[in-house]
Amino acid sequence: MSNTRLTVVVRKDLNMPVGLLAAQVAHMADAFMRNTILDAYEIPEGDNRPEGVVTFTNPQIDWVRDPYLSVLAVNCYEDLLEVCDHTNRENLPWLRWDDTIPSPTFPDKAIKAFVGISIGPADFDKIKIVTNGLELY
Secondary structure, eight states, X not given: OOOEEEEEEEXXXXXXXXXXXXXXXXXXXXXXXXXHHHHHHOOXXXXXXXXXXXXXXXXXXXXXXXXXXXXXXXXXXXXXXXXXXXXXXXXXXXXXEEEEEEOSSXXXXXEEEEEEEEEEEEEHHHHHHHHTTOEEO
């Protein structure tokens, strides 16, 4: 068993219903896989890669074999930006997730929001450097 994990960090201030939160986490959890597959078919002109060849990194393959996921929370947009900055400083792979969701203050309106990020797949000990102190969602 590897120590590879994927961690999703989501904003609590968006007050998403449980079902929507679950859907958002699912989207973030497999975004790296979708992006890697799509990148194999969307090759820029002049790139010599053969079309359709999907290349996953070793941590991504480890995670697909043994998919451990953590879901953590931050209180607000600014806290999420701090996690992004720290993730960059630690050179960890991460993906930003924006989506249209119900407004937390006007439920009959929809807003485009920075919902959260996925960090990894990567070594869990390295991810913990960034996420230490964040609460479980």
